Amino acid sequence: MGYVVEGQTGPWEIVCGLEVHAQVISRSKLFSRAGTAFGAAPNTQVSFVDAAFPGMLPVPNRECIAQAIRTGLGLKAKINLWSRFDRKNYFYADLPAGYQISQYQHPIVGRGEIVITLSNGTTRRIGITRLHLEQDAGKSLHDQHATKSYIDLNRAGVALMEIVSDPDIRSPEEAGAYLSKLRQILRYLGTCDGNMEEGSLRVDVNVSVRRPGEGYRTRCEVKNVNSIRFVMQAVEAEARRQVEVWESGGEVAQETRLFDAARGATRPMRSKEHAHDYRYFPDPDLPPLELDPDWVEELRRALPELPDAKAERFQRDYGLSAYDASILVAERSTAEYFEAVASGRDAKLAANWVMGDLFAALNRSGRTIETSPVSAEALGRLIDLIADETISGRIAKQVFEEMVETGGDPATIVDARGLRQVKDAGAIEAAVAEVLAANADKVAEYRAGKEKLFGFFVGQVMKAMGGKGNPALVNEVLKRALG
């Protein structure tokens, strides 16, 4: 038995599906030549088509269609070679044409799936119902003036992919895992930047609850939840609310709700906000979208390696654990960084450096892998210095910190700081003799059988040598001297 919500009258199961609106990465809009850059001054990226001037016509942007196909392929989904654009009609000030061009009955992408991994290590398959292309609306700004609303049409007409999951999600954790995985795939594909704060990824959560083994009960849609954490909270809060309604003898009404993050609860939208009859019909300005199967094949061949395949390969080729592999493939840029470091080197050592010292340094400095002060090549050269015994692992950490500070080259730092390992037997023997002379009592204890003290002597010798003694030689000389 999986995740349940414990009610007064027994356990309840969550049934959840997500509708994700992912903004397509493209230079121009879905049906116009206007630009799509985020953060431009209001109404500076608007064509006459976007502003729905008389006589203006939409022309499909081939790159946006390619992005939808890539995403479909990345979700192992059926690509529909015949699809159609429909008009969704409603009046709003930030919807210039009075309709949104969308795909209602015949989406470009059909059934697919995402495999999620949960914290206990188990995996689950979440079905994708469909993916379709549609235009974004503009933005209404109600807080700029006491009595007027301002409209920014920069976003109007930007391409969105609406990705709808099956109602396969059974817990808040699964909802979060699904969304993280979807976001990861989109970012790998380069079809959406997944930036939830900027609104590139917006989520509607559909939730219902049921007694284990029952059919579906009435669902509610929680609109526009804008972080993975909030999605998980919204699923939980809405499920608990519905359990209370059912258990108090009430009936859950099918409605659209909003998640109030401050209160950690959902509330109904005003009925006026969703009382629409959208009057969908095929857009007569756009012929059906017919895809050339050769083009789809070409796009398929050009797809990047996706996270699951990459994680498998990392385990197979680099001997990494499933956990380490999953950490390293989380972001495409991290995986690429790791591979650049690992290539031709000890992969496990490379993984430890990336996940350990590098991640810690990035965290401390608030940087990302893309802006890392230590390049993959530099980290690789540092590892080479350990491998050829120019420096010890301990000294390497010191060198690394300086690389983070200055962006310098490891060999240069080692030379400048005189950190090269000492392999000269005479110097080591001298240091050993000194340490043993200064610790005659401990030497006696050791010789009497307290062999654990060996580590103490190693530490003292290394300390005396400023950490630069070759560890193997130090061990060897000590063993001999302690005889």
Add this chain to the structure above:
Amino acid sequence: MSKPTDLTIAEARHLLARRQLSARDLATAHLEAIERLGSLNAFITVTADRALADSARADDRIARGEARPLEGIPIAVKDLFCTEGIRTTAASRILDDFTPPYESTVTRKLWEAGAVCLGKTNLDEFAMGSSNTTSAFGHVVNPWRRRGDNRDLVPGGSSGGSAAAVAARLCLGATATDTGGSIRQPAAFTGTVGIKPTYGRCSRWGIVAFASSLDQAGPIARTVRDAAILLREMAGFDPEDATSADVPVPDFEAAVGRGVKGLRIGVPREYRLPGMSAEIVALWEQGAAWLREAGAELREISLPHTKYALPAYYIVAPAEASSNLARYDGVRFGLRIDPGGDLDDLYAATRAAGFGAEVRRRVLIGTYVLSAGYYDAYYLKAQKVRALIARDFDRAWQEVDLILTPATPSSAFAIGEKQDDPVTMYLNDIFTVTANLAGLPAISVPAGLDGGGLPLALQLIGRPFDEETVFAAAAVVERAAAFDALPAIRA
């Protein structure tokens, strides 16, 4: 030499090229005629300064030997085409003083071919009507008069201003648009030639949309040859219109003299309506006889779903219109009536004040047929009918090369007649809507006069993208009919 305003485009082209006539004089003669016959109300906007400047440039180019195909030819533009820097109204109050910052593809091509812009012609509001009486700028008067009757007649619609202007010699030709007969019916009512080309032949970019899947631009002129000359410059693939066809544009003018020898021409039995006037029946038979004498083989054919065309049209067209006209909301351009309430109040007040009764009727019908619960019974069924009508034609093309029908069920009627019942008015389109539903090229060519001395016309419908055969047969009818009657009111 005949008066400049009586010339055909072909004749004017000849005289201009030989410099026996200046473009400037030709433009001036037309501007004077437009002013003198202002009572026809054919124009919404006259662009006299532009016409003079255009014609002066044309004279320069002709002098330099750089004349383009329409160099110096004065034409009028239906006020549904957006013209850069010239107010564009669609004959609706809702566009107010909207002045487009862009030029429609079709008019841009005409100007690039050297045509001279006289102004913007009147039309039914948003091209919705068959009488040109729904314009916010007043009705257009047909330059023809019924014998012994001094009442003003309608010029037909929606391109009534273009047709009246061509008939009354206020321009040598005009652009028009046809959604259900809006080129062919006014051409028939005014004794002019009008062709609606194949859907996709002319770009719709920059034309105020009525019903996107049916709208198509075409010319109105005084001869078949002139219509062919104009269409060649208007047509062509436009990457800015996803429904525009990427096919070559043939030399339509060259097809005009081709004749009909050996062509098989169908006469569809379903177009013989019960109660059809004897004059129309006689004209139709006469047309068939002319074509037979010219060497065509006439045969009766069947287009079995014809009777469903008009109802299907009056579902599809309003449905698309209801959505196309949603953008006229008072927010970004055109009229805004702000009653001081919320956004919905702004919409309601603006649209109530901006749209006339016929437009409101069609927006309501269109909204209704697309509504949840009615979509399948109306819109979806109409689309199925449309597919069946297209299939009727596909089958007919296996037997014949061309189809001959009357253009309209009657001659022009008086203003105010047929006004009480919209459905009677809609019947005007009965012979013309099928070509729009099936996307086929169709021409209206004057073929005779009725008992009252008013023009009657025949329609020829062709295969997709075979305007050449349509022009060839229309020229045969034109020659045989020797239609030389003149309207009562003319320059």
